[in-house]
Amino acid sequence: MMDAVSPFAPADYPDFPSVEGVRFATEAAGIKYQGRTDVLLTLFDPGTEVAGVFTTSRCPSAPVEWCRAHLAGGKARALVVNSGNANAFTGMKGRNTVKATADFAAEAVGCAPEEVFLASTGVIGEPMDPAPFGQVLKGMTQAASDNRLLDAARAIMTTDTFPKAASRTVGIGGVPVTITGIAKGAGMIAPDMATMLSFIFTDAPVSAKALQAMLSKGVKDTFNAITVDSDTSTSDTVMLFATGKAADRGAPRIEEAGDRKLSGFKKALNDLLRELSHSVVKDGEGLRKFVEVQVTGATSKASARKIGKSIADSPLVKTAVAGEDANWGRVVMAVGKAGESADRDKLAIWFGDIRVAVGGERDPDYSEDAASAYMQNAEIVIRVDLGLGRGRDTVWTCDLTKEYVAINGDYRS
Secondary structure, three states: OOOOOOOOOOOOOOOOOOOOOEEEEEEOOOOOOOOOOOEEEEEEOOOOEEEEEEOOOOOOOHHHHHHHHHHHHOEOOEEEEEEEEOOOOOHHHHHHHHHHHHHHHHHHHOOOHHHEEEEEEEEOOOOOOOHHHHHHHHHHHHHOEOOOHHHHHHHOOOOOOOOEEEEEEEEEOOEEEEEEEEEEOOOOOOOOOOOOEEEEEEOOOEOHHHHHHHHHHHOOOOHHHEOOOOOOOOOOEEEEEEOOHHHHHOOOOEOOOOOHHHHHHHHHHHHHHHHHHHHHHOOOOOOOOEEEEEEEEEOOHHHHHHHHHHHHHOHHHHHHHHOOOOOHHHHHHHHHHOOOOOOHHHOEEEEOOEEEEEOOEEOOOOOHHHHHHHOOOOEEEEEEEOOOOOEEEEEEEEOOOHHHHHHHHOOOO
8 A cells, every 4th residue: 555645535534324234344364465454244134135337348357257247146145355466367267266255255154155246456467365265254254243334445445545435324215224335446447337346335125126227327427437547447346235124114115216215315325426436536546636627518428528538537637737737738638639529719628717718729818827826726627618519527537646656666566
C-alpha cells in the first residue's frame, strides 16, 4: 500500500448499522502482504439471493469466470475475497485454485460450492496457492460477526489508502431496511460495468431477478461513469446480496424491479453506488484532485459519455489539473479527438463557474488569475457545452501525478 494517504480520506467513520443475516471475518493469510489482513469471508444466512456485474475485459480472472458460471443459481451462502493476487491470467492453475477455495469454503460453511462466490485483486499473472484458504476459512467461519464492515473493507485493499464503506436505511412497505456496501480500487479503474471490487448487502426481501435488474441499471451512471487511468481491470466485480431478513419484520417480498414499493430502495441503492464509486476515484493512485466532467448540448447521452470519458481519460488534461494549470486548450483537444459530433464554433468550456472559451475562441472576459485560483481547489468541475442537442452526461476522474508513476513503476516488487 501507499505511504501517503489520499487527501479525501475520511477523518472518521460513522457507526455503520449491521445487516441482518450478514457476518464478516478477516484473516492475515500471507498471500502477498505481511502484517495485515488479506482474506475476507462474508457469511450469509440461508435464502440469501444474489446479483452481479463483471468486467467486460476479454481476459477475465478465474474468480470472475466462477461467479458468472454460478450467478444464475441466484443463491449465496458465502463470499471469499483476497487481496494481493488477482488470480488472473493464471491458466488451469487459477481455475483449480478457485475450485479448491470454493470447496474449502463450502465445507467450512456447510453449503454447496455453487453457493460460494469469489473475488481476487492484486498482481496479474502470479499463480496462487489455494492452501492458505484451507488453513484459515474454518476458523474464520467460527469467528465471523455482524459488526465488522470496516475490517471487511480493509482486508480487500491493495494500493488503496483508506477503506471505503457506505450505508443507507430506507423503507419497503413501511418497514425499514438497510443497504450497506464496501468497495476497493485506486488504480486500473476505467470500468465498463463496475469498479475493481464492490460488495453490497441488504436485508430487503427482494428476488435475484429484481436485484439484477436494479444493479445492472444502477452501475451505468455510477461505477461505469468513473475513471482513474482509462484501464479496465481483469477482475472488476460488483455484487449485491439480499438476505431477505426484513420479511421477518413485515417487509413485503418483491419479485419484480418495476414494483412501486421498490422506488425508495432504488433511489437509496443508486445513491450508495454513487458514493462508493466516488470514493474509489477519491483514492486514485497518487491523486490530489477530484474532477467532475460535465458534458451538455451533445447529440445524445451516449455521445456525451464518450466525450466526457475522452476528457477524463486524457493524460494531458489530467496532468494540467495536477499542475493547477487552467489549460482549456487540452479540453478542446479531448473533445475533438473523441470521434463524436462537435462544432468548434459552438463549443463553450467552463472551469467551475468561469467560462474560459466560447464561440470557437477564448472568452473575451477570460481572467487567467481567476481561472488559476479556481484550479487550486481540491475538487474541480470542468463543463463543456457542445451546443448541438439535449444529450448530457457526467463522468468523474482525478488528476495524474508523479506519484501515480512511482506507485505503478514498482507495483510488483
